[in-house]
Amino acid sequence: MKKLILASAALAFWAGAARAEIKVVTASSDLRYICERVGGAEVKVESLSSGDQDLHMVEPRPSMVFKLKKADMVVRVGLDLDMWMDSLINAAKNGRLFYGQPGYVDASAGVPLLEKPEGKVDASMGDIHIYGNPHYWLDPANSKIMAGNILAGLKRAAPEKAAVFDANYGAFVRELDVKLAGWEARMAKYKGLKVITYHSSWPYFARRFGLDVAGHVEPKPGIPPSASHLDGLMKKMKAENIKVILTESYYPRKGPDFLAGKTGAAVVTAAVSAGGAKDVKTYFDVFDRVIEGLEKAAGK
Amino acid sequence: MKKLLLLSAAVLVFAAGANAQESAGTPPQGMRGTPANLPDVSALGNITGYLSDDRADTGRNELGINEVETAFQGYIYPEMRADLILAIHKHDGKYESEICEAKASFLRLAEGLSGEMGKIHLDFGRINKLHSHHLPMADRPQVLANFFGDHELAGQGGTLKYLLPFIPFYTQVQAGFWTMAGHEHGVSADNTADVLDTSLSTVTVPALIHEDADFSPAGKVYTARLNSSFELADKTELELGLSGLKGRGAHYEEHMDNVEVTGVDLTLRLWPSAYKRLTFQNEWLHLKREVPAGTLNRDGFYSFLNYRADKYWDFGARFDYAENAWPGISYERALSGIVTRHLTETSYWRLQYKHRNLDGKNINEGWLQVSFGIGPHSHELE
Numbered sequence A: 001m002k003k004l005i006l007a008s009a010a011l012a013f014w015a016g017a018a019r020a021e022i023k024v025v026t027a028s029s030d031l032r033y034i035c036e037r038v039g040g041a042e043v044k045v046e047s048l049s050s051g052d053q054d055l056h057m058v059e060p061r062p063s064m065v066f067k068l069k070k071a072d073m074v075v076r077v078g079l080d081l082d083m084w085m086d087s088l089i090n091a092a093k094n095g096r097l098f099y100g101q102p103g104y105v106d107a108s109a110g111v112p113l114l115e116k117p118e119g120k121v122d123a124s125m126g127d128i129h130i131y132g133n134p135h136y137w138l139d140p141a142n143s144k145i146m147a148g149n150i151l152a153g154l155k156r157a158a159p160e161k162a163a164v165f166d167a168n169y170g171a172f173v174r175e176l177d178v179k180l181a182g183w184e185a186r187m188a189k190y191k192g193l194k195v196i197t198y199h200s201s202w203p204y205f206a207r208r209f210g211l212d213v214a215g216h217v218e219p220k221p222g223i224p225p226s227a228s229h230l231d232g233l234m235k236k237m238k239a240e241n242i243k244v245i246l247t248e249s250y251y252p253r254k255g256p257d258f259l260a261g262k263t264g265a266a267v268v269t270a271a272v273s274a275g276g277a278k279d280v281k282t283y284f285d286v287f288d289r290v291i292e293g294l295e296k297a298a299g300k
Numbered sequence B: 001m002k003k004l005l006l007l008s009a010a011v012l013v014f015a016a017g018a019n020a021q022e023s024a025g026t027p028p029q030g031m032r033g034t035p036a037n038l039p040d041v042s043a044l045g046n047i048t049g050y051l052s053d054d055r056a057d058t059g060r061n062e063l064g065i066n067e068v069e070t071a072f073q074g075y076i077y078p079e080m081r082a083d084l085i086l087a088i089h090k091h092d093g094k095y096e097s098e099i100c101e102a103k104a105s106f107l108r109l110a111e112g113l114s115g116e117m118g119k120i121h122l123d124f125g126r127i128n129k130l131h132s133h134h135l136p137m138a139d140r141p142q143v144l145a146n147f148f149g150d151h152e153l154a155g156q157g158g159t160l161k162y163l164l165p166f167i168p169f170y171t172q173v174q175a176g177f178w179t180m181a182g183h184e185h186g187v188s189a190d191n192t193a194d195v196l197d198t199s200l201s202t203v204t205v206p207a208l209i210h211e212d213a214d215f216s217p218a219g220k221v222y223t224a225r226l227n228s229s230f231e232l233a234d235k236t237e238l239e240l241g242l243s244g245l246k247g248r249g250a251h252y253e254e255h256m257d258n259v260e261v262t263g264v265d266l267t268l269r270l271w272p273s274a275y276k277r278l279t280f281q282n283e284w285l286h287l288k289r290e291v292p293a294g295t296l297n298r299d300g301f302y303s304f305l306n307y308r309a310d311k312y313w314d315f316g317a318r319f320d321y322a323e324n325a326w327p328g329i330s331y332e333r334a335l336s337g338i339v340t341r342h343l344t345e346t347s348y349w350r351l352q353y354k355h356r357n358l359d360g361k362n363i364n365e366g367w368l369q370v371s372f373g374i375g376p377h378s379h380e381l382e
């Protein structure tokens, strides 16, 4: 009997503990990382995509609906990168997560955007991002804004734990500031370094660290490189002595390898999100590895 | 007067200056960008070339616009959406305009509960609710054509969908009630038949014209569907569905038939890497058709295997088995090979080859399909 009571108590405690966690679903693994940092032990976070996936092209699946149905909070990348979240949020019919509800967090809110198209946008420009470039998390400084949006969401979900979240947020920002200063110091000698990138994923990163993105392997967003485009790019690389090609890990290597073979440039393959490669476990690792890669390539 | 002139000149200069300033950001004529409060407007076209060695096929060896569709989509209220999809289809060589779908969706009536009203593609199995340009193939599986007719089966009515709580995986149940127009039986003086009257002399009377010889359910139709999804492993998803439908036949006045269709579907999807995807999709349908003379039981299924090799290419194969819905039973087996090249998310071209065996008669068919979408597109859960 005593054992039974103990077991029930343990079960009740466990159930209580499980219920107390704030269940968060994020669109990307970077958002999961930041959420875990700000939420600490109070949150259980799942990401709908893994770090090696192309966020432009995540396929909505019923199991994702199921995760959203149980969630207290959803965090999206926002803009038009994770439009696939719309149908999932609708299908989950979870009142907390609809647009404008307390459990809805758009991590991009307040991020100063680059490459905002002016005037008319259409498919002649490729698969263009209509609200501006959504790859903003690749400027590590923007993660303060992202973490701030998440902090506000968590406070709405559990106002009684606001002090914990504030402390976690503070610790995250302090660590980020230290790391950012280190990355900026390492990148200082590459100010003005010309690079070619596969997709236009890197304008925020380039602006932060003073790189000059001189061209893209894709002729237009989402359009595969043609022979004539690669030829033009090769000539440009030779003329301007461009020695670094930066490519997201999920894109095909054919175009970058061709250019590297013709020009002697080095290809830096970079995971753009946490979990995108074996040695890229956290959001901070993304920058550690990209910068390592660039140092190696530029020092060659 | 002088003052007025000066003022006008000043206004002119000012206006010209304003124009010059604006011109940098002004788009070309007719392309003024989108006012923020317009619904999402999109259009698509489907150009299809169809080849067949069946001489009885009147639509064979033609290339042309097969379908034009426009969609207006947006919110009408918080948590309420409207979708209007209007189309012009080619049907038996003629263009016909129709309301494909026109529905209001209540995204959340209660926790886990949503509803839709209007004219809607019935959520039966995996394929019927999809618009043809969203299909991973140029034609519809034969069993759907035999049991549901040439087009997606659509009804006017409403449906409720409930996402079950307390179950550790995705499970949704839904039930709908619909009315569907039967096929028209016109009479015309041009179409006559000779019959014997009571005095056994021959008289000529107008006869029924079948506007459409297809079989499909119609009248008051009840539908239900249960579908579940299991994440077998990371990036591996198994989906199971059960569907049911009860109604009458589309030519009820003539055949006095009651119809029941049951369906089972099973889909396995795997995502081995960022762009690769393997899909194995299977659907089996059983038709029970009660006519005054007895009960017809008919079966059909298709099995579809598709491999998405990268962002741009899909390779698929489909096996079809289908019995027809008529008293004189026919058996059809078909094998199709499908290659799709995606340009964007809404535009692609496709080649398809199909070998059919219909009661021992061999038919070869081929399609070239170019499908393009203009405007914003939604990313629906399929």
Ligand SMILES: [Zn+2]
Pocket (backbone or CB within 6 Å): A056, A129, A134, A135, A199, A200, A201, A221
């Ligand atoms: Zn992009």
